[in-house]
Amino acid sequence: MSNTIHVSSRKGLFTLKRSAAGNWEIADLAFLASPVTMSLADPRTGNWYAALELGHFGAHLHRSSDQGKTWTEVAAPKFPEGATLPDRMPQADGSPNMKPAALKEIWSLETGGSDNRTLWCGTIPGGLFRSDDAGDSWQLVDSLWNREERMKWFGGGKDDPGIHSIAVDPNDPQHVIIAVSCGGAWQTRDGGASWNCCSTGLRAEYMPPEEAYNPVIQDPHRMVACPANFDHLWIQHHNGMFHSTNGCESWEEITDVDPAVFGFAVAVHPHDPATAWFVPATKDEFRIPKDARFVVTKTTDGGKSFRQITAGLPTDKAYDIVFRHALDVDNTGERLAMGSTTGNLWVSEDGGESWQSVSNNMPPIYAVRFVHEG
Amino acid sequence: MAVVHFTSHLQSFVNSEPVEVVGETVGAALDAALAGRDQLRTYILDDQNRLRRHVMIFVDGQMIVDRLGLSDPIKISSEIYVMQALSGG
Numbered sequence: 001m002s003n004t005i006h007v008s009s010r011k012g013l014f015t016l017k018r019s020a021a022g023n024w025e026i027a028d029l030a031f032l033a034s035p036v037t038m039s040l041a042d043p044r045t046g047n048w049y050a051a052l053e054l055g056h057f058g059a060h061l062h063r064s065s066d067q068g069k070t071w072t073e074v075a076a077p078k079f080p081e082g083a084t085l086p087d088r089m090p091q092a093d094g095s096p097n098m099k100p101a102a103l104k105e106i107w108s109l110e111t112g113g114s115d116n117r118t119l120w121c122g123t124i125p126g127g128l129f130r131s132d133d134a135g136d137s138w139q140l141v142d143s144l145w146n147r148e149e150r151m152k153w154f155g156g157g158k159d160d161p162g163i164h165s166i167a168v169d170p171n172d173p174q175h176v177i178i179a180v181s182c183g184g185a186w187q188t189r190d191g192g193a194s195w196n197c198c199s200t201g202l203r204a205e206y207m208p209p210e211e212a213y214n215p216v217i218q219d220p221h222r223m224v225a226c227p228a229n230f231d232h233l234w235i236q237h238h239n240g241m242f243h244s245t246n247g248c249e250s251w252e253e254i255t256d257v258d259p260a261v262f263g264f265a266v267a268v269h270p271h272d273p274a275t276a277w278f279v280p281a282t283k284d285e286f287r288i289p290k291d292a293r294f295v296v297t298k299t300t301d302g303g304k305s306f307r308q309i310t311a312g313l314p315t316d317k318a319y320d321i322v323f324r325h326a327l328d329v330d331n332t333g334e335r336l337a338m339g340s341t342t343g344n345l346w347v348s349e350d351g352g353e354s355w356q357s358v359s360n361n362m363p364p365i366y367a368v369r370f371v372h373e374g
Numbered sequence: 375m376a377v378v379h380f381t382s383h384l385q386s387f388v389n390s391e392p393v394e395v396v397g398e399t400v401g402a403a404l405d406a407a408l409a410g411r412d413q414l415r416t417y418i419l420d421d422q423n424r425l426r427r428h429v430m431i432f433v434d435g436q437m438i439v440d441r442l443g444l445s446d447p448i449k450i451s452s453e454i455y456v457m458q459a460l461s462g463g
Contacts, residue, residue, distance in 0.1 A: 056428040056458040057387065057417040073388070073413060079421040102420035 122163025
């Protein structure tokens, strides 16, 4: 059970605490006015991390070893000299126009399982980095970066492709699955030495028909794996909802879900792989809740059926979007937190069946994460 | 000696006191100003050592021309300002 939530927002990193009376309150705001794209609270070391995207001055990473009382800037992932990625505009002769790779945004940060000081970081542009010293230094994972399929990756919403989801097998830290917008899902079983694309079944309606099932151009918006059963994964894809029950060997598309199959966020129950939550929106050119009616959808039967949940959510017209990292569930599966583009923050303490509004007036929210003590 | 000043906005993120330097070009002056200040360097230059897109450099009141090569000449008495472009929200 977690009593602390990190909210990464356009104007800083908020820490919320649950009071003895059961109210969630803002306890701290760090990096006031700086956009924070991601946070991580590492239960193994007690370290907290905050990823800043300062616009003018680039992306930076900070670490706290005293629960946010003080922060120290540590090294941010850095692309090696000479690293390049395709520009969207090709050369006049049609050959790819390559541009220098430089860190734009830290988009995902995860702990490396049982190895106490290992961290994984996904970035825009689409680099995967590994730290074996708790973030003091980072190495680009060359084995993925050097895959020729990477040349086919492209940005979805952002100018360049990015790695937003990193799932580490709780029983085997060598087993990691990542998801890329737009580059599909990829898996390693040897700690990142080698990778295979595991996007079979994902479908991209936005591509020409012959490319729709191309595994390396898929746009999973968010991918999560059930910690208790790592073979069970969920994807909220640009094109809909997908579910795998065989360790991402294949994905099954879930269709006919009201009010919509489009969205950004998905969360899976930590103990029950058949239970997951989504926050639907009208695709794709609208990106608002369908009919301006904000709901959460929940399945408890592996995606066969979904219920729409409205209890505690806005009854008036609402235009909130919940970004891909802005829905989280704690390690009991009972508490969920959700933040929106329009600065709403909600918490559920009954498995997402009902929600309480924590604030209506926060900055645009990029990510919410429960903090678990070690 | 020439002096490199950094926008005061940077001071809230990283120590960015002005520094006296010797050099014949903006690039040389910037290199000297950032020597031993690796953290400050990451705020001004990107991974590939390019001037960040929204960072501007003025020499004696004039915006530099060569943002890629930083070859604009400076004088021994030049005042060099590393500023941020106005943007954001």
